[in-house]
Amino acid sequence: MTSENRYTDYDPWAWLYNQSEAHKSCQQFLPKLEKLLLPHLPEGAKIFDLCCGTGQITQQLLIRGYQVTGLDGSEKMLDYARQNAPNAQFILGDARSFEFPSTFDAVICTDSALNHIMSLEELKSVFSNVYTALKADGLFLFDLGLEKRYRNIPVNEGKLENEYAWTIGETYNPEEKTGTFTITIFQPVSKNSDIKQNSSIVNPLKRLVYNKFLRLIKPSTLLQLIPKDWHPSDITFSAKPYAKAEIETALEAVGFTAVKAYNFKGKLASPQQNKYACFVARKTCQSFRSVENTAKELSASNSYS
Incomplete structure (x- = not known):
């Protein structure tokens, strides 16, 4: 993949990110993973670390016994990731265009990396790629800055x-x-x-x-x-910040169900939450979705009878 087709902006400061912000981000995000994601995964689950950066979170997941594959658009970031998490598999690629079969029990994307996706349409492409890469009943956890996140x-x-x-x-x-x-x-x-x-x-x-x-x-x-x-x-x-409602709608549009948003502390976000959210969504298997949709239709028809 050429540099024109992937996000390379982090190359110039990969060394600094690896020495400073990566450790802070890892410490802040691990409690959310341990509360919202890891208890719902099987032992030795396959996890895809999307926009994995310099691999600190990848390594923590490896230590906990998971099989981890990381993807990032920055070659420099991946150079550090391979040093920090030598037992993981790393791939140079772009969140908007990667393709995997239904391989993973979970996909994560941390440190508000998806705020670098500058349009909702491209963000939907990311969500669709993640949906395809997940096994049935797989989970997608990611965080984002919302519409009031940025200031001057x-x-x-x-x-x-x-x-x-x-x-x-x-x-x-x-x-x-x-x-x-x-x-x-x-x-x-x-x-x-x-x-x-x-x-x-x-x-x-x-x-x-x-x-x-x-x-x-x-x-x-x-x-x-x-x-x-x-x-x-x-x-x-x-x-680019996004509204919580448009993220939930975009996730559901590509097939995700049970979409929930959480705050910094890992508690359910209030309707007024407008600075930050950590989202968790599920790829529900088709048979269950069919039953679920039928139940909704029956409920709707009964309400009119």
């Missing part, structure tokens, strides 16, 4: 390390209903743009205070702590 904020996250620092800022266009988030990486560079070996050293106390405290309450203070000889470089990603 220059710095909403960051971290200060000895040899580099990074921030994340985001924007949102309410008319187009699209957003961006920008990763700014600060590194010491010399006049010929090579990374210095002996550049300004970050004060250990400042680094500790920021990463443990200020990062949580006022992340923009990082900009005041970065040494003056560290220069910024930006990587910007497009993102």
